[in-house]
Amino acid sequence: MExxxxxxxxxxxIEPSFGIDRIFTAVLEHIYYMRPKTEGEDEDAKATRGVLAFAPAAAPYKCAVLPLDQRITRDERYITGLNxxxxxxxxxxxxYTSDESGATIGRRYSRNDELGIPFAITFDFDFLEDKFVTVRERDTMWQIRLPLDSVPELLRNLCCGEDNWEAATRASRTMRE
Known part of the structure; x- marks a missing residue:
């Protein structure tokens, strides 16, 4: 033998096989969850709803603009306020994104939760008289009513981390009292 x-x-x-797809999958794994069915929903309702819980600063859209009903969209006061x-x-x-579809407001909230939009601004019939809108937060599903002209600054503060939702709800109670 030689x-x-x-x-x-x-x-x-060294070439690790760790591409952007794995990073993206890991991020989605941590921010996507299923919201369980709440009490009071009918039995035919979907058992769970998906939520993409982007942090407000990272969300592609910061808010969704939703008229409560199609009839509101035809009112000149709504169009002016929206613009x-x-x-x-x-x-x-x-x-932001707008959803003026004919679906119920609950379905539109759910759609936007699945898209990862942290806040929804709802224009209802009361807006036509008092210029207040409803602001809904995705993760807690809490809603507050605020004057429309104060909402942009609140959204900026929430998305930049200068304010939090709990403080906003306390401030809205103070404004209404």
Missing amino acids: KQTVNAFTPGV VFRQQISALGLS
């Missing part, structure tokens, strides 16, 4: 010489070779480059609101949040650099 004597064999073995040379050890250490590569200069002013859109200009204000755009000026603050906040992205």
